[in-house]
Amino acid sequence: MTPSSLLLATLLLPLVGSVLIALTGGRPNLREAVTLVTAGLLAITVYALLQDVLAGGQPAVTLIEVAPGLPLVLEIEPLGMLFACVASGLWIINSLYSIGYMRGNGEQHQTRFYICFAIAIASTMGIAFAGNMFTLFIFYEILTLSTYPLVAHKGTEDAKRGARVYLGLLIGTSIGFQMVAIIWTWIAAGTLDFTAGGILRDKINPTLLPILLALYMFGIGKAALMPFHRWLPSAMVAPTPVSALLHAVAVVKAGVFTVLKVVIYIFGIDLLAETGASQWLIAVAAFTLLSASLVAMTKDNLKARLAYSTISQLSYIVLGAALATSYGVLGGALHIATHALGKITLFMCAGAIYVAAHKTEISDMDGLGRKMPFTYAAFLIGALSIIGLPPLAGVWSKWYLAMGAVDTGMWIVVAIYMISSLLNVAYLIPIVARGFFRPSAALVPQSVGAAAAPATNGLREAPLLCVLPPCLTALGCVVLFFYADEVIALLRPIVS
Amino acid sequence: MTGSALSGIMPHLPALQVVVPLLSAPICFLLRRGLVSWAFATVISWAAFATALLLLQAVLTDGTIRYEIGGWAAPWGIEYVIDATNAIVLVIVAGIGAVVMPYARRSVAAEVPANQHSLYYTAYLLCLAGLLGVSITGDAFNVFVFLEITSLSSYILISAGAGMDRRALTAAYNYLVLGTVGATFFVIGVGLLYMVTGTLNIIDLSARVPALQDNRTIHVAFAFIVVGMGLKLALFPLHTWLPNAYTYAPSTSTAFLAATATKVSVYVLMRFLFVVFAPTYGFMALTLNYVLLPLALIAMVAATIAAIYQYNLKRLLAFSSVAQLGYMVLGIAYGSVQGLTATLLHLFNHALMKGALFLAVGCIMLRVGDVTMLGVRGLGRQMPWTMAAFVVGGLSLIGVPLTVGFISKWYLVTAALSDGRWPIAAVILASSLLAVIYVWKVVEAAYFKEPPAGRVVREAPLSMLVPTWILVLANVGFGINAEFTVDVAQTAAMGLLGIVP
Numbered sequence: 002m003t004p005s006s007l008l009l010a011t012l013l014l015p016l017v018g019s020v021l022i023a024l025t026g027g028r029p030n031l032r033e034a035v036t037l038v039t040a041g042l043l044a045i046t047v048y049a050l051l052q053d054v055l056a057g058g059q060p061a062v063t064l065i066e067v068a069p070g071l072p073l074v075l076e077i078e079p080l081g082m083l084f085a086c087v088a089s090g091l092w093i094i095n096s097l098y099s100i101g102y103m104r105g106n107g108e109q110h111q112t113r114f115y116i117c118f119a120i121a122i123a124s125t126m127g128i129a130f131a132g133n134m135f136t137l138f139i140f141y142e143i144l145t146l147s148t149y150p151l152v153a154h155k156g157t158e159d160a161k162r163g164a165r166v167y168l169g170l171l172i173g174t175s176i177g178f179q180m181v182a183i184i185w186t187w188i189a190a191g192t193l194d195f196t197a198g199g200i201l202r203d204k205i206n207p208t209l210l211p212i213l214l215a216l217y218m219f220g221i222g223k224a225a226l227m228p229f230h231r232w233l234p235s236a237m238v239a240p241t242p243v244s245a246l247l248h249a250v251a252v253v254k255a256g257v258f259t260v261l262k263v264v265i266y267i268f269g270i271d272l273l274a275e276t277g278a279s280q281w282l283i284a285v286a287a288f289t290l291l292s293a294s295l296v297a298m299t300k301d302n303l304k305a306r307l308a309y310s311t312i313s314q315l316s317y318i319v320l321g322a323a324l325a326t327s328y329g330v331l332g333g334a335l336h337i338a339t340h341a342l343g344k345i346t347l348f349m350c351a352g353a354i355y356v357a358a359h360k361t362e363i364s365d366m367d368g369l370g371r372k373m374p375f376t377y378a379a380f381l382i383g384a385l386s387i388i389g390l391p392p393l394a395g396v397w398s399k400w401y402l403a404m405g406a407v408d409t410g411m412w413i414v415v416a417i418y419m420i421s422s423l424l425n426v427a428y429l430i431p432i433v434a435r436g437f438f439r440p441s442a443a444l445v446p447q448s449v450g451a452a453a454a455p456a457t458n459g460l461r462e463a464p465l466l467c468v469l470p471p472c473l474t475a476l477g478c479v480v481l482f483f484y485a486d487e488v489i490a491l492l493r494p495i496v497s
Numbered sequence: 498m499t500g501s502a503l504s505g506i507m508p509h510l511p512a513l514q515v516v517v518p519l520l521s522a523p524i525c526f527l528l529r530r531g532l533v534s535w536a537f538a539t540v541i542s543w544a545a546f547a548t549a550l551l552l553l554q555a556v557l558t559d560g561t562i563r564y565e566i567g568g569w570a571a572p573w574g575i576e577y578v579i580d581a582t583n584a585i586v587l588v589i590v591a592g593i594g595a596v597v598m599p600y601a602r603r604s605v606a607a608e609v610p611a612n613q614h615s616l617y618y619t620a621y622l623l624c625l626a627g628l629l630g631v632s633i634t635g636d637a638f639n640v641f642v643f644l645e646i647t648s649l650s651s652y653i654l655i656s657a658g659a660g661m662d663r664r665a666l667t668a669a670y671n672y673l674v675l676g677t678v679g680a681t682f683f684v685i686g687v688g689l690l691y692m693v694t695g696t697l698n699i700i701d702l703s704a705r706v707p708a709l710q711d712n713r714t715i716h717v718a719f720a721f722i723v724v725g726m727g728l729k730l731a732l733f734p735l736h737t738w739l740p741n742a743y744t745y746a747p748s749t750s751t752a753f754l755a756a757t758a759t760k761v762s763v764y765v766l767m768r769f770l771f772v773v774f775a776p777t778y779g780f781m782a783l784t785l786n787y788v789l790l791p792l793a794l795i796a797m798v799a800a801t802i803a804a805i806y807q808y809n810l811k812r813l814l815a816f817s818s819v820a821q822l823g824y825m826v827l828g829i830a831y832g833s834v835q836g837l838t839a840t841l842l843h844l845f846n847h848a849l850m851k852g853a854l855f856l857a858v859g860c861i862m863l864r865v866g867d868v869t870m871l872g873v874r875g876l877g878r879q880m881p882w883t884m885a886a887f888v889v890g891g892l893s894l895i896g897v898p899l900t901v902g903f904i905s906k907w908y909l910v911t912a913a914l915s916d917g918r919w920p921i922a923a924v925i926l927a928s929s930l931l932a933v934i935y936v937w938k939v940v941e942a943a944y945f946k947e948p949p950a951g952r953v954v955r956e957a958p959l960s961m962l963v964p965t966w967i968l969v970l971a972n973v974g975f976g977i978n979a980e981f982t983v984d985v986a987q988t989a990a991m992g993l994l995g996i997v998p
Binding site for chain 1: 929
């Protein structure tokens with residue numbers, strides 16, 4: 002197959018998969034097989050494309066001209082390649098996990114769940130490979146809509162309320178700000194193509210650049226920049242596999258990925274550096290970064306704590322982009338991959354704990370680590386990677402981000418990165434410490450129905466399909482530490 | 498053989514476009530039997546649609562068509578003039594008619610008393626002929642004549658709902674009074690124009706009015722025409738007849754009228770504003786900027802907010818229509834090529850959205866008999882295809898990418914921004930975000946609420962689902978590939994403003 006038909010396949014495979022899932026809905030085993038096969042084929046396709054890109058290829062395909070001058074174009078560049086690799090690779094692992102989790106919990110409407118999941122992945126691929134801002138925007142909106150049923154999955158009042166906030170904020174910011182920014186860009190520059198070095202130089206009055214940047218940054222609600230971050234904690238009412246893949250990887254990373262695309266290919270980092278148009282963004286991102294970390298410390302609900310941690314980590318990337326230096330941008334791009342691996346591990350562990358012990362609050366999890374050692378070990382590795390300790394992948398992205406800050410001479414930004422890492426330690430490590438060292442929570446009265454089951458001191462891990470995936474991603478954190486150079490080599494062209 | 502017959506007919510297509518449905522109306526009445534009348538009306542609608550498509554194709558390849566009725570030359574006789582602008586309006590009107598008719602059989606059978614069926618289809622054919630006539634004619638007085646045919650027949654189409662709900666009669670009566678006031682205002686305006694120019698032919702008018710632009714009579718004529726058409730197209734605050742009329746009419750009438758009647762009035766307003774008069778006149782700029790623009794903006798926001806608080810789905814969509822007409826008038830008020838392009842695009846796109854939505858609501862009416870928020874509860878499971886159609890139509894109304902609504906919003910905002918009108922762009926986006934609320938109210942009720950205990954309903958019949966889904970797919974199709982519609986709208990807008998491409 003030619004690279005451009007492979008490119009088309011990344012979009013079509015998950016879509017065809019979703020149709021097949023709908024058709025096989027009555028037979029769960031077959032349905033899950035379809036999900037896994039589709040995920041596998043998608044990963045192979047993306048891998049083949051990666052080989053082509055590493056060999057210097059730049060596949061592109063025009064889907065259709067929506068209106069005069071507004072084509073839907075797919076075109077690969079390194080940043081999108083990385084994002085697609087991360088999303089498609091983790092989809093396989095997450096699909097295994099979904100099966101374990103959804104069956105372990107006896108969730109309803111599983112067919113709808115897998116259909117929407119596949120459509121969400123298709124739109125993620127569309128975002129990753131979008132060749133212009135118009136295409137990206139369209140897939141961005143489809144991603145929001147296709148994940149809405151996943152967030153509202155349980156159908157309870159809580160789920161509906163959370164999903165309303167989710168939809169309201171994401172649609173509201175994207176139509177209210179992002180679309181304006183895109184149309185403004187279109188009118189000013191006459192094009193929306195992602196072009197190395199940006200398309201806005203000499204096209205827009207430099208004093209207006211910060212305003213346009215603000216429309217983009219707040220319009221990309223998925224990057225969860227304060228004050229438009231509330232949707233992410235609200236989305237935690239979703240089943241954990243959704244939180245894991247979509248709200249730690251696909252959706253939120255689509256947000257920061259879009260931020261990077263806009264900064265690199267619409268504005269151009271040189272233009273931002275010369276005009277200082279992104280100075281204000283440094284302050285906003287730094288504020289989000291620190292305050293979200295602080296809020297995370299106050300949360301007792303494990304998924305809520307992880308959600309705020311995600312908000313904070315996303316701002317690392319936005320901050321890296323705002324610095325408008327090569328290292329900042331590289332670090333931000335790398336952080337998409339490293340944080341994805343780390344955070345999906347944490348979420349999958351949280352889900353495993355829920356399946357095995359039905360616990361959601363951290364204060365109830367005392368001593369649980371001794372019963373679920375694999376889960377907790379994976380959690381520890383994921384946490385350490387996010388904190389940024391070697392030999393785990395997270396250290397590299399933080400390293401580059403800090404280098405970016407040093408480049409601009411803004412020592413305060415370096416300090417903020419470091420302080421935040423300490424805060425990460427403060428809100429992640431106690432979870433593990435409680436699990437291993439606090440006396441077991443056996444005194445907590447069990448529900449009446451469970452009284453028959455004797456409290457054993459033995460292992461009480463979640464089903465294999467819930468435990469294996471986080472262990473794999475935790476392993477991934479270690480492996481990526483040694484292969485970070487290859488990733489940087491892939492990314493290098495975006496700043497040259 | 499057929500080829501030569503067709504080529505013999507071809508030159509007379511403009512006349513046939515109107516004459517065929519008009520003459521079919523009495524025949525339809527004579528047919529007496531409901532089902533036969535329906536079959537006849539359906540065939541005639543399809544023929545009208547085919548004619549409209551042929552005309553559009555002819556206009557796009559050969560330019561404006563002028564046709565003298567009865568062979569009487571223009572200033573004395575009546576002339577039909579078809580350019581890109583009204584060709585697209587003809588396609589909208591005839592196309593919606595062609596889609597709605599197959600749907601009508603089951604829906605009308607359920608909502609209109611059996612002894613009135615052939616009368617109903619007769620009124621429908623008259624209404625279709627009237628709407629096509631208003632769009633096609635190049636004669637100002639002829640516009641009025643067809644306008645009256647349309648109005649009188651649509652009062653019947655609305656009051657046919659009286660079998661379900663007696664309030665249809667007051668709704669139709671209200672519409673009758675206000676519609677007549679509107680048409681009278683319009684004809685007074687036309688009369689005044691005739692007084693000073695001595696012609697009723699629109700092309701001649703456009704040649705003679707510029708010399709008289711400071712004439713007080715012309716100003717008065719202008720005011721009467723704008724207010725009269727404002728009433729007919731339900732421009733805020735002259736919209737009060739619309740919500741009740743749409744709510745209590747039979748579903749088929751609502752779908753047909755909502756997608757066509759107001760659109761035709763918007764077209765007439767555009768034709769007079771930009772062809773007979775011109776945006777360069779002082780009084781015109783004043784009207785556009787200080788009358789139409791603010792009213793359009795108020796309509797967009799106020800009617801959307803009103804829609805949020807509606808309990809009846811038809812009423813909700815009716816208020817949304819008032820808001821959407823605001824978008825169309827907004828494009829007119831810009832007075833620029835981009836603005837008119839946006840208006841014409843939205844004219845087409847909104848017909849697709851509202852057509853699809855009202856047809857979906859008609860399906861609910863048939864099966865549940867209750868189109869309130871209570872009635873739609875749990876329908877996501879019980880009538881999956883109908884509700885899916887409603888959701889896609891709703892997304893299009895909001896303006897989500899890959900639907901026609903997005904294309905409309907994109908061009909409206911582009912038109913606002915390229916003139917540097919930032920606050921207006923903000924209002925457009927704010928009102929489309931408010932639309933999310935009323936659409937989502939329905940979505941949540943249908944998908945996340947349990948149906949009322951004990952209610953068992955089946956999915957709507959195929960004869961209704963297929964037309965609904967044709968419009969739904971058109972929403973997506975023209976949303977993904979809008980090149981054709983944008984091209985036609987752009988050509989038409991430039992034609993209206995007299996700009997040679």
